[in-house]
Amino acid sequence: GQRMGWHDAFDYGSASAVFDEFARLTAFENEDDRDLNLEALQGISAQAYDDLPPFQWPQRGKFDAARQTRFFANGQFYTPERKARFVAVQPPVSPAKTNGAEMRLNTGRVRDQWHTITRTGKSARLSAHMSEPYCEIHGADAARLGIADADLISLKARSKSVLVRAMISHDQQEGSVFVPMHWNDQYASAARVDTLVAPRTDPISGQPALKAATVSVEKAAMAAHGFLITRDQPDVAGLDYWALAKADGGWRLEFALRKLPEAIEAFLARLVRADATALSASDGHRGFWRAAQFERDGLLGAAYLSVSPVEVSRSWVSGLLASSFATPKDRWRVLAGRPAADMPDKGAIVCSCMSVGVNDIAGAVRAGCHSVDAVGRATRAGTNCGSCKAEITEIIHAHRLIAAE
Secondary structure, three states: OOOOOOOHHHOOOOHHHHHHHHHHHHHOOOOOOOOOOOHHHOOOOHHHHHOOOOOOOOOOOOOOHHHHOOOOOOOOOOOOOOOOOOOOOOOOOOOOOOOOOEEEEEEEOOOOOOOOOOOHHHOHHHHOOOOOOEEEEOHHHHHHHOOOOOOEEEEEEOOEEEEEEEEEOOOOOOOEEEEEOOOOOOOEOOOOHHHHOOOOEOOOOOOEOOOEEEEEEEEOOOOEEEEEEEOOOOOOOOOOEEEEEEEOOEEEEEEEEOOOOOOHHHHHHHHHOOOOOOEEEEEOOOOEEEEEEEEOOEEEEEEEEEOOOOOOOHHHHHOHHHOOOOOHHHHHHHHHOOOOOOOOOOOOEEEOOOOEEHHHHHHHHHOOOOOHHHHHHHHOOOOOOOOOHHHHHHHHHHHHHHHHO
């Protein structure tokens, strides 16, 4: 605010001063006609603000009993007559399916992203859990449509389309798919899922119908899939699909091509900004190509291209930009795309706070940790914000079932 010229209006000396103004505004001309009231917290000191525990508002006074229970427990509402206002509505009729490719789309959120990634997209740690947009689809629907796990699929509606990664899950209902709403054009080539939703609003509240649509689903024909890490933000020109995310020390990029480049080695060299000192490996018969570029003891970039979804350890590779490569042996391991046998692979990140992967948790379960608390004591997973506890529970159940079999 001060940089925009409003120095006097933004002369706060601390976070507590900002909160104090907020508390005063909630109480201003509030004669118990607005639920948000923090009158009791006006004038809060910096130390008291730092020590402030979670609480339920309103907080009108020190002995305010209303904050000890849920809203409206006494049957009083914030209307002039203190009565609730109910509105009778006619639920809309869901569109009928016209063929086997049309499905019901649900949109929503994922654990570690916020709105359109305007803040969380800057965090490599938060991107480690789910780094690209996806479509969760039931296995029966995927088999019917010829879609395999990690394929790219196209969802279309109203002459609009998105291109996202397939995630086959039996937790999804048959006939329905789920796509998160976070990714925008800055972080993905075609993942603005709300473009598929009809521009309808509720006639009474004005709420947009953002959560659902009827879409056609089909596998996207791709000749090659790729994964890239690089210090500098990569050039995505010419890529038919891409999803960008922050990594420690740089960027990570999932991409795909509808047609193989005529000069694959030159294509990879452009991605990693390579010169004659780059390392490369290829097997045209098996359909994979790889390249890496170094500067002194550091890695500038590494690219992996395959005719099928690239099989490398994303969590391990994404951490290489912050590593040192002093020997040729260390450098050649980059092209392998996975750690050596004496370097455990943590797998896909489950706990973003503590950087704990699925393999770490599975190992703890095999060692006898059969509860979330036990896994937390062994790996620290789930011991900070706790948002990954449900996922940890699923991993525990899955590996206990494998052991029982």
